[in-house]
Amino acid sequence: MSVVVPECCDDLKRERGRCLFNKEELTNILDGGPKLTEKRRRIEKMLINTPELFDDVSPDYLSHEDRYSNELRKATQLMTTLEKNGFTYNDAVTTGTGLWLLMDGNPLSLHISMFLDTIKGQSNPQQLQEWLPLAEKFKIIGTYAQTELGHGTFVRGLETTATYDSTTKEFVLHSPTITATKWWPGALGKTSNHAVVMAQLYLGGKCYGPHIFMVQLRDLETHRTLPGIVVGEIGPRLGMNSNDNGFLQFNHHRIPLTNMFMKHSQVTEDGKYVKPLHSKLSYGTMVQTRVGIVYHASRELSRALIIAIRYSAVRHQSEMVPGDPEPQILDYQTQQYKLLPHLASFFALRFSARALLEVFIGTSAGLGSGKMNMLPELHALSSGLKAVATNDAVKGTDICRLACGGHGYLSSSNLPRIYTAIAAGITYEGENTVLFLQVARYLIKSFRASSQGQTLPFSVSYLRVQPPSSHAPLMSDRGLVDALGAGVRWMVGEAERRLQQLVDSGHSPHAAWNACSVHLVQCADAHTRYYICEQFVDAVSKLGETVSSGVHEVLRQLCRLYILHRVIQTAGILLRCGAVDGKALTSIEEEECHLLATLRIQAVSIVDAIDIKDVFLKSTLGAWDGNVYQRIYEEAQKSPLNKSDVTQGYYQYLRPLMKANL
Ligand SMILES: CC/C=C\C/C=C\C/C=C\C/C=C\CCC(=O)SCCNC(=O)CCNC(=O)[C@H](O)C(C)(C)COP(=O)(O)OP(=O)(O)OC[C@H]1O[C@@H](n2cnc3c(N)ncnc32)[C@H](O)[C@@H]1OP(=O)(O)O
């Protein structure tokens, strides 16, 4: 059946006709300015004009091995296309385009992110000069091998050892137990010929804790595994199965002294240890990746939202008024309640990701001149935002899937794949509960420091024991954000009180910490969300002076929805600490419903402004033209089961069953 694709279906035409703001202006804001929009579109055009980057057959129909090879084919093609056209792989990552083409995890992603970032951030000048050009030109291909079968979260508990032998000036890498096997690193199984490996440094029989080493794993000509190394792939996962997550064991494998990354700590030829300025500087690559993940999560959430909101404008179901035509499902308040707060979250995360990036850049510049004081703040912010962003992206993506009813469960909607890929983000790069507990540690320390009269860093300054009282009217954006801040202060104060009470009653501080950890995680989550609200309000108010009134109004409404929704989610705490009363909550609930109806009118135009092209959305439900049913039907025709009317399975199994005398 041939498809006549209308320019765009009537429903979407009508939706777009109601747009009251300048879409291009909103696109520019999301990209970070018109120049960045223009650059992103140039990259997209170049990629769209490279047919080799697209799948002929859906990866769903490929074998495990073919999925990997197909993705590797596209990943290498992507790198050469970028290079030939004067772009870097970073350009493809920071615009999202590259990651979207490589739809389900790709075998070069660890190379272009954590492997290169470790070389840039952990090398001394000689190492940088030696390794960076090789890695940038793909002469060596690597990954980040830290997690082991027995330990992922607890980096200090890693078992892989790197023992210095001063007689040969080498480190001996060894995996003493099965649990010391490196397990999970992306691209480790079959792609990488090098890895940066986290191992316990031993000098003269003493352990100096985890340090990073550059290790060659495979021969650069034959790609065969080197002696003393066992490496392979770990098998199918929930998602991202086109990556070759791998395992790695060392059997007394020797590497030169100069292969320990020596920017921050050093080992001399005679085996002396030189301490770093801060003990956690070797965790820098993780921090940098967490910053990137906040952007990544917001982008993936936006893809799901575009799909679900366009589909909700095209899908008609049931009767709102008996006898009337079936309405667009987006007209149901419950559907708006499912989707629009997540749309607001996407904007909130995007502005917060930008603010975090600035903190990261500022802190990194400080580290360059020996200033370590911003490191705890960066660690807490990046941990909290990584956790909230991935939690919300996963939840939001699943809500988008559910909001599309049965068709959201179709692989061709692309929602399952977006979901399984981003779901891994809750676990990798620091499991979210664990990261929240790191944030909580910072909150409690800050709260205690404030009681002793110390000045607090900016992200926690609102926790000070005697904060200035809020002058903003409660129902203003600022007033509600101040109320949320008061709620977090109350929660942290309460956590501190409970901790102290447990210690006073004879518990060790560690036992007390564990006994309060559910509450502590809630404090960290609430603190991070307060920070996000602040960033959203600040960004919208700063933009107010520079953008047109239509765009400003949309941003103001989204920001308001985010705050109202957050207040309702936190109602219990806010009532307990007296920051709001029942009457205020009732009016907030009513206002939220009102705002849903207002935002619904322009919802399609808002997701259009996110400006993700169909080839990157890869969805039968979310395409720009809204031609949903034809696309779903055509995708189904591609199923290999439809190649013949009667399948082999019929002759092999079904027919014998039907003929059997049961
Ligand atoms: C650029 C990318 C772009 C886009 C991304 C897109 C897609 C994703 C692409 C790639 C990602 C794919 C795969 C992911 C790869 C991985 O998963 S790699 C493995 C990641 N592993 C982890 O994250 C492990 C998590 N665990 C930890 O980080 C630590 O073990 C810990 C923080 C939980 C605890 O560390 P310890 O050494 O045990 O700490 P401690 O002795 O208890 O001390 C705590 C004190 O140290 C401070 N601290 C901890 N970490 C840091 C840090 N990074 N920076 C600064 N300070 C740190 C902490 O605050 C405590 O300080 P106190 O003053 O309170 O003592």
Ligand SMILES: Cc1cc2nc3c(=O)[nH]c(=O)nc-3n(C[C@H](O)[C@H](O)[C@H](O)COP(=O)(O)OP(=O)(O)OC[C@H]3O[C@@H](n4cnc5c(N)ncnc54)[C@H](O)[C@@H]3O)c2cc1C
């Ligand atoms: C798709 C994917 C890709 C990955 N890529 C890489 C990679 O490239 N390189 C790499 O080195 N690693 C990689 N990892 C590993 C990843 O970083 C770890 O899985 C992650 O750090 C969590 O560690 P874990 O698996 O040991 O979980 P655990 O730490 O065993 O967590 C299990 C449970 O225990 C809880 N828990 C653990 N510690 C605490 C605590 N202190 N307090 C309270 N609760 C706790 C957690 O909250 C969780 O509920 C990848 C993982 C995945 C899923």
